[in-house]
Amino acid sequence: MTDKLLISASGPLRGTVSVNGAKNAALPIMAACLLTDEPSVIENVPQVTDVLTMAEMLRRLGVEVSFAGDRATLRPGGTPGTEAPYELVSRMRASICVLGPLLAKHGRARVSMPGGCVIGARPIDLHLKGLQALGARITVEHGDLVARGSPLRGARVHLGGAFGSSVLGTANVMTAGVLAEGVTVIEHAACEPEIVDLAAMLSAMGARIEGQGSPVIRIEGVPRLRGARHRIIPDRIEAGTLMMAAALAGGEVRVEGARAEHLGAVIDKLSEAGAQISKLNGALRVQAKGRPQAVDVTTLPFPGFPTDLQAQMMALMAVSRGVSVLTEQVYPERFMHIAELCRMGASIAREGASAVVKGMTRLSGARVTAPDLRASAALILAGMAADNQTEVTGLEHLERGYQGLEGRLTRLGAKIRRVSDAAAP
Numbered sequence: 001m002t003d004k005l006l007i008s009a010s011g012p013l014r015g016t017v018s019v020n021g022a023k024n025a026a027l028p029i030m031a032a033c034l035l036t037d038e039p040s041v042i043e044n045v046p047q048v049t050d051v052l053t054m055a056e057m058l059r060r061l062g063v064e065v066s067f068a069g070d071r072a073t074l075r076p077g078g079t080p081g082t083e084a085p086y087e088l089v090s091r092m093r094a095s096i097c098v099l100g101p102l103l104a105k106h107g108r109a110r111v112s113m114p115g116g117c118v119i120g121a122r123p124i125d126l127h128l129k130g131l132q133a134l135g136a137r138i139t140v141e142h143g144d145l146v147a148r149g150s151p152l153r154g155a156r157v158h159l160g161g162a163f164g165s166s167v168l169g170t171a172n173v174m175t176a177g178v179l180a181e182g183v184t185v186i187e188h189a190a191c192e193p194e195i196v197d198l199a200a201m202l203s204a205m206g207a208r209i210e211g212q213g214s215p216v217i218r219i220e221g222v223p224r225l226r227g228a229r230h231r232i233i234p235d236r237i238e239a240g241t242l243m244m245a246a247a248l249a250g251g252e253v254r255v256e257g258a259r260a261e262h263l264g265a266v267i268d269k270l271s272e273a274g275a276q277i278s279k280l281n282g283a284l285r286v287q288a289k290g291r292p293q294a295v296d297v298t299t300l301p302f303p304g305f306p307t308d309l310q311a312q313m314m315a316l317m318a319v320s321r322g323v324s325v326l327t328e329q330v331y332p333e334r335f336m337h338i339a340e341l342c343r344m345g346a347s348i349a350r351e352g353a354s355a356v357v358k359g360m361t362r363l364s365g366a367r368v369t370a371p372d373l374r375a376s377a378a379l380i381l382a383g384m385a386a387d388n389q390t391e392v393t394g395l396e397h398l399e400r401g402y403q404g405l406e407g408r409l410t411r412l413g414a415k416i417r418r419v420s421d422a423a424a425p
């Protein structure tokens, strides 16, 4: 039985909501546990299906993974596998982040080649270039990447691509470099907070890393790493989604755990749209009244406006006063949500990598299907600003990366109901 969300016009939102741990920090950090033979404990792990898929992947690779609430304990020690199979990689592209740790620890890895996905082509050339610079020999055999190389040797590698830095590419080269002989320098490294969090985990495991959070990361290889205890950072994308919900529906919401230093571009654009954002102790407060103002936004690697909040921002623009232009500079094809938002009466014209959004007073409730993870959140937000009822299906995408989003919005006053197909009116 598939679930769907029934959403009615909502707002103003009021109250406090806290942010879960960051999915995109948790995934490479869980994979990093392959670098040691000792157990690690990771706290503040979000309970989303991508995390469960990564756990399943790690079990196949000989790691015992158990969860107690938001705490994951990872115990390597079973028969160590080095093969990441198609059925898991095709379910979750982020499975590619086991490549660096497997290669570093065992000198070999076989990882099914990730294909494209709904948000675009998503090549992995930068991952391969980085690992090859450390001495790995990589071939493609029957749809699998087969990597060999022991020992890896530190090197200087430039990881800039046509669309800027690569987050998981940087993660793969970092996790390989920590056990390589000598020094690895990553230039044009991703500066995302999730990379800084990965470096914190690796450092707790005994790695020597400097420069994380800047475009140049220096790693001095060590012969072995130990298990560690680490707490995942709050999810800036989830925080940004909740902040946008408040900016769109109006009201006053305290987003507990949202970090201003991770959300600079988002705070800037929501303020330009008319929301008042204040930094409190350990939280951000969003106050908003009336329709947002149109704003122009360009997505960029951190510290720019995140591509993972582009769809949600488009929902806000769809009901803003005036015309907004949204330009996607990270995934120029990440516009699957436009057609769904237009079914709800939004006026959006795509021009290459940009979307021109003419704000409407109200959207009109409709049946829509979430095409991907972030688009699912955008459709929920849009439903909150639409007349009548909006029905969102395709919730498997939402569950990949948001833990209980609709329940948390409901507690703030949003009118959202989850029903299973059979129970739907």
Ligand code: EPZ
Pocket: 023, 024, 025, 027, 094, 121, 122, 123, 124, 125, 126, 127, 128, 161, 162, 163, 164, 165, 166, 167, 168, 169, 190, 194, 307, 308, 330, 331, 332, 373, 374, 401
């Ligand atoms: C991470 O994906 C995130 N996933 C994505 O979040 C996010 O959208 C993306 O970074 C950008 O911020 C995880 O962290 C698990 P990239 P990643 O390599 O690392 C091009 C979500 O909704 N590129 O930084 O795979 C690529 O095509 C997800 O939570 C190359 O050209 O993204 C894109 O244009 C979806 N060659 C740009 O770089 C490569 O080898 C950035 O991609 C790799 C990437």
